[in-house]
Amino acid sequence: MKIAVVGLMRHPIAEPFAGGMESHTWWLAKKLIERGHDVNLFASGDSDRTLGLSACTESSLKTHPQAQTLAGEQACNMSAYASAIKQICHGQFDIVHNNALHPLLLLSAADLPVPMLMTLHAPVYPELAAAIQYAAARNASGNLAVAAVSGSLAAQWEPLIKAEIIYNGIDVDSWTFESEPMPNLAMWYGRFVPEKGPHLAIQAALKAGYSIQVAGPIGNKAYFEEKVLPLIDxxxxxxxGHLLHSEVKQALKRASVFVNAPMWEEPYGIVYAEALASGTPVATFNRGAAGEILDDRCGVVVKERTVEALARGVIQAAKLSRYDCRERAESFCHVDSMVDGYERLYRKLIARQRQNERLARQEAIAMNVALASMKSPLNEIEVAS
Known part of the structure; x- marks a missing residue:
């Protein structure tokens, strides 16, 4: 298949990943290419060029000189996705896989010459919800399908559109299992932003009697300096720091436990899958998809969202079998299962479009035959005279 994969423009689709969505899009494109598909990745120009990159903007909007104001970023985003749409219309693709959160692609879905699969990576918010409703109302042909990365996320969107659940996945085989971690060492990593609550994860680890290593990009400098930096000794x-994937793997496998303290309904949580692949059990607040990914053999999902409850969860989680953690990653979190699910939806959408095209051709033929069989009254008059 010839597949257009559309990513976010704010950060490059490249290592070190800014977040889970960038990692997801990178792995999706990489694995589709490995399976023999012809992939074009529509992303910023500083994204990974080994993934069939079709650059929609010179650089990611985080560093783009014209995108440093809200109005500038909106204009750059609009221009980038308009470029992607233009290239898709002329690219003879079989399918578009939309991993972006920008409304423009959804608003254009019914007008594209190819079917589109939209993956929902975010909770409901007004701009995307309006675009989803508009696209659904124009989806009489069925050329648009929607997937969600977890059951909890699909449930949030269900009043607006039905989404198939395809859980995110990681390349479990590339993560080294470690059965003997460093004792009493916890870890947290991700973007340092308030909604991910790293300061609470640190406090819980310390209260449980653990030292903790934290890593990731500083997404909110003011928050980091006020809440996190004073705890770092x-x-x-x-x-x-902001680690490469290879460095994350080394750090994770050393940890006795991974601590997470999400303050929002996280749609998936790729960090859970990566921790489990390393054999590292998880202690986390019960937010978003945590309870879908983790079971009682590999994690402790804390209902009470307090530092004290999470600290107790850290102690309990560290006692769990690291072999069970790895087994959960292999059975539930593997990228191959994710790509299998997307390929199934690609084939379904492509088959539906081809069926629609056959029906349209048959209707056109039938109409032409009907018109040809009809005699014009003017012709009859001429024959009679």
């Missing part, structure tokens, strides 16, 4: 609490 490079003894009990160490900041490792």
């Amino acid at each position: 490079q003894k009990q609490v160490s900041y490792l």
Whole structure:
């Protein structure tokens, strides 16, 4: 299949990943290429060029000189996705896989010459919800399908549109299992933003008697300096920086437990899958998809969202079998299962479009035959005279 994969423009689709969506899009494109598909990745120009990159903007909007204001970022985003749509219309693709959150692609879905699969990575918010409703209202042909990365996310969107559930996946085989971690060492990594609650994860680890290593990009500098930086002493609490994937793997497998403290309904949580692949059990608040990914053999999902409850969860989780954690990653979190699910939806959408095209051709033929069999009254008059 010739597949157009559309990503976010704010950050590059490249290592080190800014977040889970960038990682998801990178792995999706990589695995589709490995399976023999012809993939074009529509993303920023500083994304990974080994993934069939079709650059829609010179650089990611985070660093783009014309996108440093809200109005500038909106204009750059609009221009980038308009470029993607133009290229898709002339690219003879079989399918578009839309991983972006920008409304423009959805608003254009019914007008594209190819079917579109939209993956929902975010909770309901007004701009995307309006675009979903508009696209659904124009989807008489069935050329648009929607997938959600977890059951909890699909449930949030269900009043607006029905989404098939295809869980995110990671390349479990590339993660090294470690049966003997460093004792009393916890880890947290992700973007340092308030909604991910890293300061609470640090406090819970310390209260449980664990030292903790934290890593990731600083997404909100003011929050990091106010809430996180005062806790970092490079003894009990160490900041490792924004790590490459290979460095994350080394850090995760050393940890006795992964601590998470999401303050929002996280749609999936790729960090859970990566921790489990390393053999590292998880302690986390019960938010978003945590309860779908983790079971009682590999994690402790804390209902009470307090530092004290999470600290107790850290102690309990660290006692769980690391072999059970790895088994859960292999059976539930594998990228091959994710790509299998998307390929199934691609084939379904392509088959539906081809059926629609056959029906349209048959209707056109039938109409032409009907018109040809009809005699014009003027012709009859001429024959009679």
